[in-house]
Amino acid sequence: MIIKISNLSEGTHEFIFEDGVESVGLEQPFFGKFKSLAVLSKLHDQLILSVKTKFNVKYQCNRCGADFDSMLNSEYQMVYLQNEKPADTESDNITYLSRTADKIDLKDDVREFALLSIPMKKLCKEDCKGLCYKCGADLNKEQCKCNKDEIDPRWKPLMNLKDKLNFN
Numbered sequence: 791m792i793i794k795i796s797n798l799s800e801g802t803h804e805f806i807f808e809d810g811v812e813s814v815g816l817e818q819p820f821f822g823k824f825k826s827l828a829v830l831s832k833l834h835d836q837l838i839l840s841v842k843t844k845f846n847v848k849y850q851c852n853r854c855g856a857d858f859d860s861m862l863n864s865e866y867q868m869v870y871l872q873n874e875k876p877a878d879t880e881s882d883n884i885t886y887l888s889r890t891a892d893k894i895d896l897k898d899d900v901r902e903f904a905l906l907s908i909p910m911k912k913l914c915k916e917d918c919k920g921l922c923y924k925c926g927a928d929l930n931k932e933q934c935k936c937n938k939d940e941i942d943p944r945w946k947p948l949m950n951l952k953d954k955l956n957f958n
């Protein structure tokens with residue numbers, strides 16, 4: 791994922807990269823091919839890069855444990871400065887290039903930002919019902935018996951009240 795910056799004219803340039811995830815050093819949950827759109831704006835000795843990447847991912851649902859495929863969109867911006875790096879500056883979104891640098895390689899940043907964009911919560915669908923905590927049945931597929939018989943202890947006082955009301 792290399793962009794040549796020597797002889798790059800002032801203004802905005804677009805680049806598209808398509809490759810297998812292994813080429814940027816990613817493994818599961820990433821799989822197959824990814825596609826990146828990189829927009830690079832050059833202004834004097836400053837380059838502003840904006841990268842959007844679409845990945846295929848294979849997750850395991852946090853609730854029901856089923857494997858499912860999904861898309862992951864990863865996006866980041868990076869400013870490249872052809873300057874001496876100030877000793878006391880530390881920024882994740884600024885990269886200092888030497889005056890003689892003739893290319894930038896997006897590979898490492900694409901990988902890092904992809905890893906950061908993996909969500910904590912992975913659900914096969916928003917309303918996944920998960921597994922029965924007693925019998926392990928997949929409640930997306932079936933309604934098990936224990937679900938009806940067993941009442942969450944937190945609801946017991948409320949159910950007792952309901953029983954009393956029903957007696958009248």
Ligand SMILES: [Zn+2]
Binds near residue numbers: 853854913914920
């Ligand atoms: Zn699920």
Ligand SMILES: [Zn+2]
Binds near residue numbers: 923924935
């Ligand atoms: Zn059950």
